[in-house]
Amino acid sequence: MKTPTRKRRILVVDDDIAYARLLVELLSRAGYDVSATHTAQDAIGAVVISAPDLALVDVCLPGDSGLILGAALHSQFDVAFVILSGLDDLEIAQQAAQIGAIAYLVKTGNLHNYLPAIHTALARSEELRELRRREAQLSNALQQTRAVSVATGVMMERSRLNREQAFERLRGLARTQRRRLSDVAEQFLTSVECLNGGVSGMPRSSGGVIKS
Numbered sequence: 001m002k003t004p005t006r007k008r009r010i011l012v013v014d015d016d017i018a019y020a021r022l023l024v025e026l027l028s029r030a031g032y033d034v035s036a037t038h039t040a041q042d043a044i045g046a047v048v049i050s051a052p053d054l055a056l057v058d059v060c061l062p063g064d065s066g067l068i069l070g071a072a073l074h075s076q077f078d079v080a081f082v083i084l085s086g087l088d089d090l091e092i093a094q095q096a097a098q099i100g101a102i103a104y105l106v107k108t109g110n111l112h113n114y115l116p117a118i119h120t121a122l123a124r125s126e127e128l129r130e131l132r133r134r135e136a137q138l139s140n141a142l143q144q145t146r147a148v149s150v151a152t153g154v155m156m157e158r159s160r161l162n163r164e165q166a167f168e169r170l171r172g173l174a175r176t177q178r179r180r181l182s183d184v185a186e187q188f189l190t191s192v193e194c195l196n197g198g199v200s201g202m203p204r205s206s207g208g209v210i211k212s
Contacts, residue, residue, distance in 0.1 A: 007033040008122055011052040013043040013069065014084065015062055019107070023056065026111045027118070040064040040072075047077050054122050055081040056105075059092060067095055074100035078132075080125030081117070145180035152186035154192055 008031045014020040020036040024126045027034040035052075037043045041059050047055070055073055059066040066083055073079040081097040082103045093104040104113060148170065155166040170188070174181040 007031065008054070009035075010118070010122075011043065011046055011055040011079075012036040013055060013061065013066070014038065014058040015060070016058070022111060023114070026114070029207045030115055038062075040069040043069060044072070045118055047073060047079055051077060051079055053080070054102075054118070054125055054137070055079055055082055056118070057081050059083050059085040059096075067092075067099060070096065071099040078129070080121065080128065082121050120133040144180075144185075147182050147185040147189065151188045153169065154189065158192075168183075 010027055012020050012027075012034060014023070014036070015038045018036060020038065023104050024034045024036050027207050035046060040063055043055070043057070048050075055070070056065040057070050061069065064135065066074050070081040070083060080102050081100070082105055083092070083101045084107055085092055086107045088106045096104050102124050103117055105117055106147060123197050148167075151170055152166045155161060155169060156163060160167070161169065170185060171181055173188075174184045177184065180188070
């Protein structure tokens with residue numbers, strides 16, 4: 001049985017209640033899961049409860065400006081946002097782009113004109129989120145590879161082994177303990193650091209003691 005696709009969530013943040021209601025109705029009819037708040041504080045609360053895929057933020061909000069809210073959504077909550085403005089203002093558009101806005105939309109009477117831009121913004125936000133996920137995976141993989149490489153080098157020096165022998169010893173420990181090679185390498189390096197710091201003994205694991 002095919003799992004139904006989750007509706008993408010959009011948060012509208014606009015202190016013009018009537019305008020926000022019209023936008024919510026339009027986007028709901030277009031198939032999105034839409035909610036609205038009218039202040040920056042309420043928007044943050046809504047994001048904490050259920051992070052949206054995209055936020056449409058009016059540049060003029062009571063209290064904090066939409067630009068400040070957008071920057072917080074982007075940097076603190078990893079929520080993509082679009083700035084809404086009643087003015088076709090190049091300076092504000094540039095400021096929005098600098099803080100990470102995906103788009104800048106000028107408010108018009110014909111809200112249907114928003115739909116293509118919002119659809120594109122959602123697609124772009126998903127691409128950026130996937131890119132960040134892949135970057136995190138790559139960074140983690142490089143860190144694990146570095147730990148194995150350093151541990152191999154330390155074991156070569158301490159046990160007077162060549163690189164292949166040292167690597168095979170580490171890999172043998174990983175197999176015996178049924179643990180990832182990178183975890184064994186990191187524990188080995190921690191053990192060496194403890195010994196070099198004057199701490200006797202090595203940390204134990206469920207698989208026993210790592211010895212060089």
